[in-house]
Amino acid sequence: MNAISDRGFKSISWSTVILFALGFWLSGSLILDLLILPSLWASGMMNQAGFASAGYTIFGMFNRIELLCAALVLTGFLGLRFSHLISYADLLQERLSIILSGLLVIIPLIYIYFLTPQMSGLGLNLKLFETTTTMPAAMISLHEGYWLLEVLKLVAGTTLLRWCYRSSCHLS
DSSP states (O other): OHHHHHHHHHTOOHHHHHHHHHHHHHHHHHHIIIIIHHHHHHTTGGGSTTHHHHHHHHHHHHHHHHHHHHHHHHHHHHHHHHTTOOOOSSHHHHHHHHHHHHHHHHHHHHIIIIIHHHHHHHHOOOOTTOOOOSOOHHHHHHHHHHHHHHHHHHHHHHHHHHHHHHHHHHHO
């Protein structure tokens, strides 16, 4: 039984796992950020009473998918590093890939446990008879934090994607 499980572990193409997870994750993030969110804003759905709870549900599910993809990326780079299959030019790039993939795990955790609950809480309308036309200042700073993390995620993710693609081309 051990020989089968060892052979199965070694036959995993970590580069393929990383490329698939990063490609799926980054493309999903771009679709959400550049297509779905602007469409919801343009159609006026963000001003509807139930948008905060719907947004919490949508982003909560997507954040957990992001966390799964980030864990796959980190596991993949650790698998490549400890099986000595990665053909990096220097040790610094190998260490940076572990650090960047660890950062990619931290970003969805910030979304899950801080940003999404805070933004949803601020978006709830608890005063039924008052109409608000402006966004609270706290919500603006949370949006800025979200977009900063999104840019950081895209830069780190595309860097890792490029490094993994280059190393997988050298392995073939």
